[in-house]
Amino acid sequence: MTEDEPKSIDWTDSDTFARALERADTREKGNYFEAFEEGDLIEHDPGLTLTRWGNEAWMSQTLNHDPAYWRTDAARERGFDEPPIHPDYLTAATLGITVEELSEKGGYFLGRTDVRFPGAPVYAGTELHVESEVVSTATSSSRPEYGIVTWRTRGRDAETDEVVCSYERTNMIPRREPVATDGGGAAAAEEPENGPSLPDEFVTPDGGYFEDFLAALERADDRDAAVAYRHERGRTQGDLTVAGLPLSTLNTAKQHHNADVMADSPSGDIVTYGDVTRSTALGHARSDERTYREVGFDDEQFHTFVTPGDTVYAFTRVLEAENTGREEAGTVRFEHIAFNQDDEPVYSGTRIAEIQKRPS
Numbered sequence: 001m002t003e004d005e006p007k008s009i010d011w012t013d014s015d016t017f018a019r020a021l022e023r024a025d026t027r028e029k030g031n032y033f034e035a036f037e038e039g040d041l042i043e044h045d046p047g048l049t050l051t052r053w054g055n056e057a058w059m060s061q062t063l064n065h066d067p068a069y070w071r072t073d074a075a076r077e078r079g080f081d082e083p084p085i086h087p088d089y090l091t092a093a094t095l096g097i098t099v100e101e102l103s104e105k106g107g108y109f110l111g112r113t114d115v116r117f118p119g120a121p122v123y124a125g126t127e128l129h130v131e132s133e134v135v136s137t138a139t140s141s142s143r144p145e146y147g148i149v150t151w152r153t154r155g156r157d158a159e160t161d162e163v164v165c166s167y168e169r170t171n172m173i174p175r176r177e178p179v180a181t182d183g184g185g186a187a188a189a190e191e192p193e194n195g196p197s198l199p200d201e202f203v204t205p206d207g208g209y210f211e212d213f214l215a216a217l218e219r220a221d222d223r224d225a226a227v228a229y230r231h232e233r234g235r236t237q238g239d240l241t242v243a244g245l246p247l248s249t250l251n252t253a254k255q256h257h258n259a260d261v262m263a264d265s266p267s268g269d270i271v272t273y274g275d276v277t278r279s280t281a282l283g284h285a286r287s288d289e290r291t292y293r294e295v296g297f298d299d300e301q302f303h304t305f306v307t308p309g310d311t312v313y314a315f316t317r318v319l320e321a322e323n324t325g326r327e328e329a330g331t332v333r334f335e336h337i338a339f340n341q342d343d344e345p346v347y348s349g350t351r352i353a354e355i356q357k358r359p360s
Ligand SMILES: CC(C)(COP(=O)(O)OP(=O)(O)OC[C@H]1O[C@@H](n2cnc3c(N)ncnc32)[C@H](O)[C@@H]1OP(=O)(O)O)[C@@H](O)C(=O)NCCC(=O)NCCSC(=O)C[C@](C)(O)C(=O)O
Pocket: 099, 103, 104, 107, 108, 109, 110, 111, 112, 139, 140, 141, 142, 143, 148, 170, 171, 172, 185, 186, 251, 253, 255, 266, 271, 272, 273, 274, 275, 300, 301, 302, 303, 304, 305, 306
């Protein structure tokens, strides 16, 4: 090379590269709060074929080991043709597909309700198409850099168009432009002087059949008592549960797999996907009952972050038990609370499930 020849740029020189990065635009992913308007219908482009592998990976890592989802003989005894897709995995896969368009910008999952499975049982090989409708958008008065969006999401069997999973979900979504507010959140609620106190007695069912829940509720009736107990199992969060499981459902939320970006966020670290937290707590609860079928979930809320190294435990309250006359099972309504190693609630929600009757 002679003195006159222009020098080529060494893009990998650290100073040069730092300057190049400063000047380069970022090709963005996801949508800010301003992109959502009440009534918008979004047909999600990503699709997913529900596989046995995905189902088993989700169930094994969240400790959902009900044999009807693993073995043909157990599945047939429960009225399925073969081991079906578990409702938790179906719910997570229906949500995962929506993330790129709805919440990839960094929206924390605040809550979900009316989770239902209106179609026939879903088996491996089903292709999922998902759409979401914007139900409402709201300003957050305590956090001007975020808005709050609620969507109704429906997952359909692509072949039959049948809705197989449906729910309403609420997230905090970053705004492109923060709004001016009245100066922030309302004052913390005062502790009521004569606030409600916990019942004197906590009753634990003797077993996991429908009759055990019914008998426990009868024991608690007319006394200052609740049917409430904790489950022994805990699950410490690591790379597979925090990053691996959401990615296996195409959930691209940076909260779960980009520790670099999350270091500057309110959580300061990557966080466990809400569906992993709740499914793990439900797995602990189901390990102490004889589940027949899942019916639905309501009033789900995520109270604080779960980060790598945290351990997810579960606590259950039995709210109601109804004998619907069905031979194999009765209906029970539970409240499940997931909590961490510091006994702080991280998730709560109600669940309706059919619970097997004791074989005569
Ligand atoms: C986000 C944090 C920091 C805010 O904590 P904070 O103390 O600032 O706020 P807050 O008072 O609890 O709530 C802030 C605002 O949200 C409202 N709000 C609250 N809940 C609801 C609800 N259910 N429905 C409707 N609105 C709700 C609430 O009323 C309030 O309104 P305001 O600002 O006007 O006063 C705190 O709540 C927190 O740590 N939550 C846990 C979040 C979490 O870890 N979620 C799971 C992991 S993220 C995830 O899974 C992602 C996903 C699935 O992949 C994906 O969507 O992409």
